[in-house]
Amino acid sequence: MALLQISEPGQSPEPHERKRAVGIDLGTTNSLVATVKQQQPEILAGIDGSLLLPSVVHYGTDDTRTVGLEAKQNASKDPLNTLISIKRLMGRGIEDLSRLGNQLPYVFADGDSNVPFIKTAAGDKSPVEVSADILSVLAQRGRDSLGGDLDGAVITVPAYFDDAQRQATKDAAKLAGLNVLRLLNEPTAAAVAYGLDQQEDGVIAIYDLGGGTFDISILRLSAGVFEVLATGGDSALGGDDIDNAIAHWIMSQAQLNTDLTPAQQRELLSIACEAKEALTDSESVVVQYEQWQQSFNREQFNALVDPLIQRTIRACKRALRDAKITRESIDHVIMVGGSTRGLRIREQVADFFQRELLTSINPDQVVALGAALQADILVGNKSDSDMLLLDVIPLSLGLETMGGLVEKVIHRNTTIPVTKAQEFTTFKDGQTAMAIHVIQGERELVSDCRSLARFELRNIPAMVAGAAHIRVTFQVDADGLLSVSAEEASTGVASTITVKPSYGLDDNAIATMLKDSFEHANSDISSRALREQQVEAERLIEVLSAALAEDGERLLNTDAQAQLANAIADLRQAHNGADASAIAAQIESLNALSADFAALRMDASIKRALAGQAIDDLEQ
C-alpha cells in the first residue's frame, strides 16, 4: 500500500528543488565562498563585486564591527581592534602565543581558559567569535546569491590542522548559524577542483602555502576516487612568516628600535608584503620606511625566504616517504594559496619535484571552488556523482602513559573514518573512574606533543583492582574529529565521558556566545530558535518520507509503517505551529521511533554493496 503524502499548500518542503549549499575557504589572509551553478563552481562576490573577503574584523565601540576590506583599512590606524590572521589562533592556547608573539600586537585578556580572548573596544573576543563574524558575511553572500536559507556548507581547513583547530572551526560555523556538511582539507579541495577539471587519473602532489599554514598532500586519483596517500605540513608557517622575515631585515637595516608600537609593526609588515609582491615582477625594489630607504633585490629576498622554503621541502620529503612513493611517480604538482605566486617558491618547488607546476586555476580560488563541488554533492544535488574522497588523519593520536611517554593509538596518515580500541584496567579496588589524556603528535614524550583533551570516564562498575576490562574506543570521523566511548567489557556497562578540551571552548562557553551573538544582531532569539527547529523538522520529514517510500514496504510491517507515517504527520503539524520546543520534542520522538528503521536501511544498503549490486538492479 503506497503512502499518500498529504500536505498543506506552501507548507511542505519540495524535495525536487536544488538545495542551497556553499563551499567556504576560511583563510588566514582572505576568505571566499563559492557555489555550483549550472554544473560549474563559481565564487560569489560581495556587494562591491570583490571575490576575496579579507579575513579581517574591526571592532569599534558601540559593539560595531566591520569585516573585510573596510576593516583592513584600519589595520595600521587601529591595530589593537583590527584583528587579522585570526586563523593562527584557532585551537591554540595562551602559551602558543609566545611563538607567534611578535607578529600579533593584540592585548590579551587575563583568564585561566586555554582560549586566548583578545581585548577589543567591543569586548573580549575569542578567535572562534572572530571567525564566526567572517563566516557570517560569507553566509550572507550565499543566501543573497541563492535566494534563501542555506542547507549546508563545506568549510575547508588546512590538512595539518589538529583536532582542536578543527573543532574551533566547527564551533565558529555553529556560531554563524551554518550547518556544516563536512570539514574538508584544503589540499583535497584543490585536488577536487583540478581533478574534475582535468579529468586525468594519476598521482597528484598539492603544495599549499597560505598566509599562515603550509600543507603538502599526496593523492591518487582513479575513476573519481580521490585517495589521500599522505599529508604533511606545518600549521604555523605561511606567507605571514615571509613578511615577518622581511620586516626584521628592514628593522636591522634601518637600525630601528626593536620596541615598536603595534601601529608601527603593522605598517612594517604591510611594507614588507608589498616589497615581496613587487619582486615577482621586478629585479629589485626600493623599500621605504619613514625617513629610511634602501634597495631590496631578489638575491637578498631569496636569502631571507630560502630557509622557510626549505622547511616546506623537508615536509614534502617526509610526505613522500609516508606515501611510500618517489618524486618520479608524481604526475602533477599543483600550487595552491596566494603565497605560491612567489617566483622563488615556484623555482624551488619545481626544482624539487623536477617537473612543471600546475597553476592554471587561480591559487586563491581553487580551494573554495573544490569545496563548492563537494558541498553540491553532499547536500544531495548530484545523486549520480561517483566522486569519493578518502582522506587521512594528519597527526598520530596517542595516550599518555607512565613516565610522561606517549603510546600511539592511531597513526598519522591512517584513512578516516577510523576506530581503534584499547583496553585498560583499574589499579585500585572499587575504582569507578579513570582519566585518559589524549595527545596528538609524532614524538615520544608528552611534553613534545600537543595535548588534545582529557577524557574522564565515570560509572565504571566497582570491581577488584585489575578485574575490570575497560574497552575505550577512539573514533575519528570524516571531519577528522575524535570522539571517545568506553564500556566495561564483562558487564557491558557504558561509561559516561566528560571531555575537557585542552585548547577549546566547552559547551557552556559556546551557548553563552550564541546568546550574545543574537543580542548583537538584534535578532529575536525566539524567532531564530523557531526557524532553526522548523528547518530541522523539514529536513527530517523529507528524509524520512523518502525513506519510507523507498524501503518502508520492504523492511517494515504495516503497523510500523503506519506508526512512522503518523509520527511524520504529527511533526508536520508541529512544524506549522509557532512553538519551537513542541517541534523539538516531536523531532526527538520521531528520531527515536525511526532509529530501528534507519539501522535496517543501513543494513540493507550494506548487503547490497557486498553483493555488488547497484540499487537499480533490485528495482526490477
Added chain:
Amino acid sequence: MMSMQQNYFQLFGLNAGFRVDQALLSDKYRQLQRQIHPDKYAGKSDREQRLAVQFAAYVNTAYETLKSPLLRAEYLLSEAGKPIDQQSTTLNDGEFLMLQMQWRESLGELAAAQSDSAPVSDETERELNRLNDEVQHHHKLLLSTFEQQYNENALTLAQATIAKMHFVEKMLLEIEQLDAALFD
C-alpha cells in the same frame, strides 16, 4: 543486523588465505566505500550518519589488515584461534637473535659515524642501503616461511615466525628513520 564481526575476507569477497590479489582488494575496497562512506549519508539522519562512520571505519580496518602482509598473517592466525600476544612471545631462536644484534650494531655504527654537520659520505649511504637490502631479504623469507607453515597448519611455528617478523619490521622502520635523518 549487519554485524561488524564479519570476517575480513568475506567482507571483500575474497578467498581466505595468505595470498591476496592486491588489485582486486583495492577494487572491492573502493566499491564498498562508494556505498557506505559517510559522505553518502551527509544529508541523511544523524543515526544513519553515525552508522556510516562506524561501518566505514570497519571497512578501513579490514582493508589495512589485508593490505599488510604482517597484519594479514596475524589476522589469519587469530581467526584460526591462535592470536599473537607480542608481550608474552619469547623467541628461542638463537641464530635469529644474533642476527638482530648484528643488525643493530651495524645501524648504530652508521648513525654514530655521521656527525651532524658533515655531509653524508657515499660510503655511509652504500652501507645503509646494503643493510636495508639484507633486512628486506629476511623479511621476504619470513613471509614465505609463514605462508608455508600456515598452509601446513603448523600454527605454533607460524606464531614464532610472526614474532620474528615484528622484530624485522621494527628494524626496517629504524633504518628508514636513519635514512630520513641523514638524507632529508
